[in-house]
Amino acid sequence: MSKYYLNYLDELESEAIFVLREVWAQFENPVILFSGGKDSILVTHLAKKAFYPAKIPFPLMHVDTGHNFPETIQFRDDIIKELGAQLIVGSVQESIDEGRVAEEKGKNATRNALQITTLLDAIEANKIDCAIGGGRRDEEKARAKERFFSHRDDFGQWDPKNQRPELWNIFNGKHFEGEHFRAFPISNWTEMDVWNYIKRENIAIPSLYFAHEREVVWRQDSWIPNSEFLVLEDHEEVVTKKIRFRTLGDITITGGVESDADTLEKIAAEVAGMRNTERGNRSDDKRSESAMEDRKRQGYF
Amino acid sequence: MLDNNQLLRFTTAGSVDDGKSTLIGRLLYDSKSIFEDQLEAIENTSKKKGHEGVDLALFTDGLRDEREQGITIDVAYRYFTTPKRKFIIADTPGHIQYTRNMVTGASTANVATILIDARHGVIEQTKRHAFIASLLQIPHIIVCVNKMDLVDFSEDVFNKIVSEFEEVSSKMLVKDVRFIPMSALLGDNVVNKSENMPWYQGAPMLHTLETMHISSDINKVDARFPVQTVIRPQREGFIDYRGYAGRVASGILRKGDDVTVMPSGFTSKISSINLHDKELEEAYAPMSVSITLEDDIDISRGDMIVRSNNKPEPSQDIEVMLCWLNNSAAKPRAKYTIKHTSNDQKAMIKEVVYKYDINTLERNSDDTDLSMNDIAKVKIRTTKPLMIDAYRENRTTGSIILVDDATNETVAAGMIV
Structure with missing residues (x-):
């Protein structure tokens, strides 16, 4: 076999770098949506590679639900410092205080859906014309239909049935004032690819991804971390388990799995043997069959 | 998964009637790429709809409208990995009113799979799919002759369809066509070799996809480097750095190569090729790199760096x-x-x-x-x-x-x- 071919990780990397450079070339004011989760950390790492030796030429934006893992915020601040990048924070708490959104009620209340308003407000306030996200098509069925360059109308809405066709590697980011785009450089990566690449590149990720002892509650088939935001039901019991998280989101809805994987090697091996999708531990996706599609239409990540 | 494993992109064109969704479902299920929670969701829906057993076709359902209508409207991308390769499926609708979606899915594919219902043979839709594959110059075509269980696994039926297809494809520009008789419903020749068709000497579909030679599909002769953006760090240690960032479209570029910048026609030599902080001796398609030249010339997005002895x-x-x-x-x-x-x-x-x-x-x-x-x-x-x-x-x-x-x-x- 000829030596002039790329392995799958190099090809995915090359594709993502290409997309990031297209974003930079086609938009005036892009940002990376940074949640502190592994996918947005990966996108940031790829952006660092794409523009080296220059710094990442655009800011990172965090939509802060106020219900954070403290480890995530620490990690975010460290990476911003290391990159010398600018951080924009959109605060869900502020959106609530300003009366833009109302807190959900009941025991399964989360701030997940509230992020949509905060995100769209932050995009408008900062005149952002492209928000780069770590969404992947393998995550969820509505995401399987996403384009690399995904148009949002001036209400921030996604119209999945009327998307621009995307052929070869020619991306069309043309838009009118007030509209914006979402760009997804790691569309074609799977969870396994992400872990294999993080392992290969030895990318730093929050300690929450590694197995650790934590106080948790068994709810909706996964271990929800105990926190000041969690309202316990009578029958629920706080126990200490060795767990790790497969995805990181709002602390009230991100469930962990029991695990002993405390190194990147062990995590990759564990993910390879996993029999459930990573979003299976996210109660935001369990609400209905089209929960993700409905949120995405409104402007969700 | 091994480090030198390649990525193969293939497209499936067809409608529910051809068993396309069942084929994809079968491929994912038998290669153990369906997760338990996904399977559970499909089992629940199958029961609700009153289907016997698990309807694998439901796995490819996407948007709400598609679920309601039971068809694929848009291109949906699906992923699976085997110990030999990573695969991306561009799953496209097959009907004539979705030609544009087929074209979209075909644009990046290494392989086109075309489904034929063994009972109906080559029909207009088959010709259309073959035509799109040839128009988009997909290097390899796998013709899946499906529903062989409904024609008694007959070799004659299969051979007849092969010659029908060859007659159609002989008028088109297609290079590599393979035929596989299968039953996606029963799993014959999808992942596992069929016991019902001992007369078929070839490999099942997955093995074919895993072993197909694809590294020669990319043009390695004509070096083309479209400049996406210019990197000027303006920071200590890199004050004079001007890197031309882009993805090699084809061919191979090496340090020291004589190059011409199109359309200006200025010539220079490649002084370095970089990927992040690594310096490379050469870059080839589809690598994303940054290139510096020996001379300070005016280059911007939209320009193309090519080898001086081979210009577009x-x-x-x-x-x-x-x-x-x-x-x-x-x-x-x-x-x-x-x-x-x-x-x-x-x-x-x-x-x-x-x-x-x-x-x-x-x-x-x-x-x-x-x-x-x-x-x-x-x-x-x-x-x-x-x-x-x-x-x-x-x-x-x-x-x-x-x-x-x-x-x-x-x-x-x-x-x-």
Whole structure:
């Protein structure tokens, strides 16, 4: 076999770098949506590679639900410092205080859906014309239909049935004032690819991804971390388990799995043997069959 | 998974009736790529709909409208990995009104899989799918003759379909065609070899996909480097650094190569090739790198760096096989933005030479209106020269899209003749 071919990780990397450079070339004011989760950390790492030796030429934006893992915020601040990048924070708490959104009620209340308003407000306030996200098509069925360059109308809405066709590697980011785009450089990566690449590149990720002892509650088939935001039901019991998280989101809805994987090697091996999708531990996706599609239409990540 | 494993992209065109969804479901299920929570969801839906057993086709359901109508409307991408390769499936609808989605899915594919219902043989839809695969120059075609269980696993039926297809494909530009008799429903020759068809000596579908030679599909001869953006760090240690960032479209570029910058024609030598902080001796398609040159010349996005002894042809008048993708028809002599690699120019469709009848595949030079899903040969005039190659030589520098400036929508995709 000829030596002039790329392995799958190099090809995915090359594709993502290409997309990031297209974003930079086609938009005036892009940002990376940074949640502190592994996918947005990966996108940031790829952006660092794409523009080296220059710094990442655009800011990172965090939509802060106020219900954070403290480890995530620490990690975010460290990476911003290391990159010398600018951080924009959109605060869900502020959106609530300003009366833009109302807190959900009941025991399964989360701030997940509230992020949509905060995100769209932050995009408008900062005149952002492209928000780069770590969404992947393998995550969820509505995401399987996403384009690399995904148009949002001036209400921030996604119209999945009327998307621009995307052929070869020619991306069309043309838009009118007030509209914006979402760009997804790691569309074609799977969870396994992400872990294999993080392992290969030895990318730093929050300690929450590694197995650790934590106080948790068994709810909706996964271990929800105990926190000041969690309202316990009578029958629920706080126990200490060795767990790790497969995805990181709002602390009230991100469930962990029991695990002993405390190194990147062990995590990759564990993910390879996993029999459930990573979003299976996210109660935001369990609400209905089209929960993700409905949120995405409104402007969700 | 091994470090040298490749990525293979394939497209599936077909409708629910051909068993396309069942085939994809079978491929994912038998290669153990379906997770338990996904399987559970499908089991629940199967029960709700009153199906016996698990309907694997449900796995490919996407948007709410598609679930309601039971069809694929858009291109959906699916992923699976085996110990030998990573696969991306571009799952596209098969009906004529979705030609544009098939074209989209086909544009990046290494392999096209075409489904034929063994009971019906080669039908109009088969011809259309083969035509699109040849138009988009997908290097390999796998013809899946499905539902063999409904024709008693008959070798004669299979052979008849093979010769029918060969008669159709002999008129098209297709290089590598393979035929596999299968039953996606029962799992015969999808992942596991069929016990019902001992007369078939070839490999099952998955094994074929895993072992197919694809590294020669990329053009390694004509070095083309469209510049995406210029990197100027303005920071200590890199004050004079000017890196030209881009993805090698084809060919191989090496340190020290004599290069020409198109369209200016300035010449220089490659002084370094970088990927992040690594310095490379050479770069080849489809690598994303940054290149520095020995001389300080004016280069910006839209320019193309090529080897001086092998240049593309700058041209303002191009002939293109165009697929119309938009609801609103082409306006005669209207201006569009043409996007070619990293270059944007204005362009006008000067003439529709002929249009294909997508059913009969005959050329028609009388009907020259272009509306959604039409495929036609057209002449385009651009305001400035584009550095083009023929699509059959180079899928990257041979492809264009047209954008309507009034709506900003992508209205057409074209392959340079």
